[in-house]
Amino acid sequence: MKRTTFYWTWIILISCVAGLCYAMYWFYRIPPAIEPMEGSAFAESWSGNGSILTVYTPAFESVAAADQYLNDNGLGLDVEINGKHRFYPYQILVWHEVINDLFDDVPVLVTYSPLSDTGMAFERTVDGEEMVFSVSGSLWNNISIFVDATSGSRWIQLYGRAADGEFVGKELRPIMAKTISWSDWKAAYPHGDVLTRDTGATRDYTRNPYGNYAATPAVWYPLTSVDAxxxxxxxxxxxxxxxxxxxxxxxxxxxxxxxxxxxxxxxxxxxxxxxxxxxxxxxxxxxxxxxxxxxxxxxxxxxxxxxxxxxxxxxxx
Structure with missing residues (x-):
């Protein structure tokens, strides 16, 4: 009886170790290149379950108020409109990805793609019409995709272009958005406005939901091509x-x-x-x-x- 128990204990232990090694292999490997077609690297992310909430009515606060919780080394987007500056911290954007803002009467779309670590801003107008965007829950080459409320077209963040739907091929006009640390931004623009945690969602904005993703070599979803x-x-x-x-x-x-x-x-x-x-x-x-x-x-x-x-x-x- 003891020998049988010992035998099965070792079998279970070896299976667990093998499973762990297999999981680590798939986590840390870079997916091989596949045929470079725009639709071939679309993937559904965990955000597809609605856990990432778009911000439609952003609120802003002073530098002094934001300094109570923002990390000095934390990055964010500096957006300038008509000489005015706003800071959109990645500490907040990582939880929401899409911000529909009206900045000095300019409809602005502020976006952040956590898996590609890319932040961009655009004018959210198409053919002169103001648009509203939201998180789609989809990715392309690990780049976030947002969707417009008018047609449901999916827009690839890095292109600022619709990949399908009624607006396929349409492009949003990019707005100058600089990636800057909080310490540098608050020193340069002490009277600027900062996106507040008052987003309508309950989130721990001192925590990164992606953990140490940025520090590992892992690329989570397929790529259309890999450049070594x-x-x-x-x-x-x-x-x-x-x-x-x-x-x-x-x-x-x-x-x-x-x-x-x-x-x-x-x-x-x-x-x-x-x-x-x-x-x-x-x-x-x-x-x-x-x-x-x-x-x-x-x-x-x-x-x-x-x-x-x-x-x-x-x-x-």
């Missing part, structure tokens, strides 16, 4: 140059401070703004001076590489 030039979760800053994107590894651009090159025939300058602790980019004029500022999006390499196969990657000379 960088590790999947290397943080990069992607500069929008027309329809093209150029990626600059965060550690490289913060180290050298400035890079000048030509992307798609357009001369640009990419700089690390020490005062704001973020990366900015500009078109270069004929005289070599900085011209119009370009949209820069911070996030994980795998997302940009999948969304823009063959994306230009800056390398040190």
């Amino acid at each position: 030039r960088l590790d999947a979760k290397t943080v990069v800053y992607a500069v929008s140059v027309g329809n093209l994107r150029a990626a600059y590894p965060a550690d490289v651009i913060t180290s050298i401070g400035e890079a000048r090159e030509t992307v798609g025939g357009v001369p640009i300058e990419v700089t690390f703004d020490e005062a704001l602790g973020t990366v900015r980019a500009y078109r270069l004029e004929l005289d070599g001076n900085a011209g119009d500022e370009l949209v820069v999006t911070r996030g994980f390499w795998f997302a940009f590489a999948a969304a823009y196969p063959g994306i230009h990657l800056y390398e040190l000379p």
Whole structure:
């Protein structure tokens, strides 16, 4: 009897260890490249059960009030409209992903995709009509997808473009949104407004529901392509140059401070703004001076590489 019990104990133990190893393998592996079709990497996330609540009527508070709970090193989006600044902390956005705001009479859509770590803002109008968006519960290449209330079309965050439905192919106009730490933002804009925890939902905004996801090499859902030039979760800053994107590894651009090159025939300058602790980019004029500022999006390499196969990657000379 004792021998039988001992035998089954070992069988159960070995099975548990094997199961754990198998689970860890699938958790830490990067999915192989599959055929690059926009619809092939759609996936339903756990948010499909309605646990992520869209914010439709955001409230704002002072820097002093927000400073009581925001982490100094925590990141967020700085959105500027007509010289006014608002800060949308990732501590809040990670729980909601989509904020429908009206900022100085401009309909603004603020979005954050936790799995790709990309934050972007857009004007939420299509063909001159104001739109309302919500979390879809779907992902594409681990990038969050939002849906409009008018047609139910699904919009891929990194493109700001509808992937299906009545508005397929339509694009939202991006708004300059800089990824900045709370400590840098409050120092630069002490009189700015900060998205408050008064979202209508009961959430612990001091906790990240994704745990240590950002610190592991895991990519949770399939990718349309994998680019091995960088590790999947290397943080990069992607500069929008027309329809093209150029990626600059965060550690490289913060180290050298400035890079000048030509992307798609357009001369640009990419700089690390020490005062704001973020990366900015500009078109270069004929005289070599900085011209119009370009949209820069911070996030994980795998997302940009999948969304823009063959994306230009800056390398040190």
